[in-house]
Amino acid sequence: MTFSANIGKAVAAVMACAIMVSVGGCGSSASDGATSSSSSTAGTTITVVASINQWGMLAKEIGGDKVSVTSILGTTNVDAHDFEPQTSDIATISKATVLIVNGAGYDEWATKATTAADTVVNAADTVGASDGDNPHLWFSSDARTAVAKEIADAYGKADPSAKTYFSQRLATWKKSESELEKTMAVFSKEHPNATYAATESVAYYLMSDLKLTDVTPQSYTQAMLNDSEPAPADIQKMQKTLTSKTASLLINNPQEESDMTAMITKAADDAGVPVVDVTEQVPDNATGLIAWMNSLISQFDKALADDQSDESGQADQNGVSDSSSGQSDSSSSDPSNSADSAGE
Structure with a gap:
């Protein structure tokens, strides 16, 4: 079995697990870069705001239908490093029960607006990263796992009656992350x-x-x-x-x-x-x-x-060329020339 086939099998396992916690599509825009995702529920819905959609997606996966999540920066068409929030974005942040920020200098506009939220989950603080460190923490398996737990704990604090629900969602998500780690190992x-x-x-x-x-x-x-x-x-x-x-x-x-x-x-x-x-x-x-x-x-x-296939094909072509060259050398009247060529 080729390595691509091995990866394919691992990917299939991840996708099967991921479907269980899939967030579906994004909802309406709160600003040019913002996206929201919510589901109706008989009980109280926790208002969650994430500075960026990387953590917003994770927030929805853990919260399920008991949270309404808005991601302020939710499009790849915006340069995250130069993003400037609109007044409406700051107003959205001020209404959050749970605010999720990246930290490490990546979204200072959001970290400066954290005082209004009941609970703040700061990814950088969670994993011990600081300004000057690489801020792209969502790409780290360890960071995702740590932040997922912090989010579940924040939800449990916001709605104690649903604590078991959030714990179960977290456990399901961890299985999906575990499958991803297996894919990485392959x-x-x-x-x-x-x-x-x-x-x-x-x-x-x-x-x-x-x-x-x-x-x-x-x-x-x-x-x-x-x-x-x-x-x-x-x-x-x-x-x-x-x-x-x-x-x-x-x-x-x-x-x-x-x-x-x-x-x-x-x-x-x-x-x-x-x-x-x-x-x-x-x-x-x-x-x-x-x-x-x-x-x-x-x-x-x-x-x-x-790339490996291309290099292999090129090597095969070179082998044919070398073989032809070798035949020409062997027909030479001077046997030492062939030896010299082979040595080179």
């Missing part, structure tokens, strides 16, 4: 020597969970983490990492596009290094946070498999 086993470079460190935690080696030049990465433009020398190092095929894969964040990233992705294309786009916000076609992770892993697997 991927890691099938791609033990895979490396990657990234135009921006959006997927760092996911790639770490997949045990892919980051070969992005450190000076380039540091500049991007500092929200500054890498120096020309750093960009050249990045391009060389791709043209030399030191990286098996290039991760590109389409929400952070620039002339610089266009040059880097072109270098990858020219070198035959596969490029996979990874957004910060959850795409519209994703049904949940884990389903999104699963989709990304499938894309990585396909990109690496296709």
Whole structure:
């Protein structure tokens, strides 16, 4: 069985589990970037506001039909780092019973508005991350698990009568996350020597969970983490990492596009290094946070498999060429020339 088939089996298991906690589609907009999701219920519905839809989707998966979730930033068409909330967004936050923020400097506009909520779940505080750390915490399996528990606890505090319900939802979600971890293990086993470079460190935690080696030049990465433009020398190092095929894969964040990233992705294309786009916000076609992770892993697997197939085909062509060359050498009148060629 090929590694793609192994990944496919693992993916199917994840999807079967994920369906049990699927959030379905997004609802009406609260602002240009906001999305909401709610279900009618006979009891009291907890008003939940998430700064970003990554945590908003998780909030809905844990809360089920006992929560109404609004994500302020809920589209991949907005640059998360430059997002400025509207007055209506701040008003929405002020009405939250449970407010979920990312922290680590990613959504300061939301963390500054946390005083009105009864309960605040801060993902960065939950896992011990601080400003200056990589803020893309939703890509970390450990962070997702820790935040899911915090959310369930917050719901139990807001509605003690439904505490058992939330605990059961959390347990179901954990099974789905566990299946995803198995998929990651299969991927890691099938791609033990895979490396990657990234135009921006959006997927760092996911790639770490997949045990892919980051070969992005450190000076380039540091500049991007500092929200500054890498120096020309750093960009050249990045391009060389791709043209030399030191990286098996290039991760590109389409929400952070620039002339610089266009040059880097072109270098990858020219070198035959596969490029996979990874957004910060959850795409519209994703049904949940884990389903999104699963989709990304499938894309990585396909990109690496296709690249490996291309290299194998090229090696076969080279083998035919070498064989023809060898036949020509063997017909040479000077046997030593053949020996020299073979030695080379």
